[in-house]
Amino acid sequence: MRRTNIPDAAIRRLPVYLRVVSDLAAADVPIVSSAELAEKTGLSPEQIRKDLAYFGAFGTRGVGYDTAMLSRRIARILGLHRGVKAALVGFGHLGYALARYSLTQHKDIVIAAIFDVDPEKVGQEILGVRVQHVSEMVETCRQQGVKIGIITVPASSAQQTAELLKAGGVEAILNFAPAKLNVDGVFVQNIDLTIELQSLAYYTSASEDDTAEE
Amino acid sequence: MRRTNIPDAAIRRLPVYLRVVSDLAAADVPIVSSAELAEKTGLSPEQIRKDLAYFGAFGTRGVGYDTAMLSRRIARILGLHRGVKAALVGFGHLGYALARYSLTQHKDIVIAAIFDVDPEKVGQEILGVRVQHVSEMVETCRQQGVKIGIITVPASSAQQTAELLKAGGVEAILNFAPAKLNVDGVFVQNIDLTIELQSLAYYTSASEDDTAEE
The missing domain is CATH 1.10.10.10 (Winged helix-like DNA-binding domain superfamily/Winged helix DNA-binding domain)
Incomplete structure (x- = not known):
């Protein structure tokens, strides 16, 4: 802390x-x-x-x-000197890309568990990590000592996912879902593509920085 | 601007x-x-x-x-009132996820073009946008009036990609490659998963905030 x-x-x-x-x-x-x-x-x-x-x-x-x-x-x-375990929740296209990138590039932050609700995804394996059902999230995170959660689920299930991660002992969350999370005592960092792209537009000639009219 | x-x-x-x-x-x-x-x-x-x-x-x-x-x-x-065109470069897992998300969720920022070097990816289509070879980037971006570039290529080709986007008239770049871009006159916003995860680790109990010793 x-x-x-x-x-x-x-x-x-x-x-x-x-x-x-x-x-x-x-x-x-x-x-x-x-x-x-x-x-x-x-x-x-x-x-x-x-x-x-x-x-x-x-x-x-x-x-x-x-x-x-x-x-x-x-x-x-x-805290990277002894390795930090992370769990990824949501094995869609973004989740797959993040898991693959992280599992090949990171040594100090290890994706130790992956969760999804889709029965077709549960049981799939990526670089040695098997996708588990979200119902196993709390217990697996506790057992593995997972400290970081990565959320790539739809906005509608992001809050519930964050609560389960917290119950599993997660202390910090990287949230890719376009939803505001309320989890006391957990540090949340949001990455929201819509917000990134919309603010970028300001720096283009499409922007009308009109402070006077309307 | x-x-x-x-x-x-x-x-x-x-x-x-x-x-x-x-x-x-x-x-x-x-x-x-x-x-x-x-x-x-x-x-x-x-x-x-x-x-x-x-x-x-x-x-x-x-x-x-x-x-x-x-x-x-x-x-x-x-600048969202008349729509802003974006080009995505790098149609790997992350590029696919971003294109799919953006093309279904955004009305005001439109992915008008997608580029890759892989001959197997060139010609593929996602939600009406055909993947083109990067050799067509400058001309297509100019023709379409693309203002925003999204880079999801490997770090080694990120700088070259940024230069081509600039030559194509792009004024702002969202860069997912773990590389520092030097493109004068272009606004660059970096999203670096490694950096996001490593800084998150600080907010967990894995962190040793030792300011005294060593």
Whole structure:
């Protein structure tokens, strides 16, 4: 659980730093400056120094950050050092794509269980994970120690799914359903394609930024 | 193109307001207060009043906002009133899921073209849209007046895809590839599953928010 007051926006940038510094550490680059981090992430050096200072990584003045140490530290802050288990609910096209991507790309966050209501999907297997019926969700999540839920069910069943995940011990949810979830004590991050696309439209010439009339 | 200084964060909330006020307008609820909007969106009434004031929607003190007018106004600011065309590049599992979702759910943002490099995918059709080869991207986007690009190709070809979309006249990109895109003059919004999941892990008990040691 979060124990300090690092802003959510800074937390969302930590994985970006993690990717860059782990790549550098893997390439035997021992030190990186905030200016180099800025170039590789598109963020300002000031923002980077401020973000990293939140958890006591100050670097060495005029030298930079130890890439291996920074990588270990960010991983530990995020809880990735011992692996985090996730459950995916909804094995439609999006669920399939996410499961496949995650199971091949992620080592630190593992999809340990997949659930669906469709009898034709239950029993299917993807990269060693068998799709189970949602009625098994609470027990399986508890047994497996699942901490993260990924919701790709229709909007109408998203709230019920979130409640079952919470009952199963899930503490954070990535919600792809276009529905607002109410689950006290569970951190919810929404990804809503409609909202993403509609806000993008503002940055095109289709937009009429008319503040005066009507 | 953006002509005023509405912060990006406020722009990203406009589609949320739009959804709520259009639903209310459709249900013949003529007026909504900022307190009611707050309850339905999970945002604070102060935030809502501030956001809506950016584009001159002040509501009527003690009464609220005209739902039909607010809905029309937000749609026009976002450019949704006359429809915005989008192109999807990468017809893998994620691309298929996004195309299917968007083509069935969206009226104001229309996927007008889909591209892939795989000869087996080129020529396939989904809900009336035929998958074309990426070599046709620039010309098709120009002809169709595509303004938004959705990238679901592997990270290695994301930058090249973004450049082709820009050459085709695209002004904003939703990027699902785990790669940083450099395309001057094009607004890029990244959705990176790895980053979403890794930051979620922070909000679970797997996280060790240790600011002191190492």
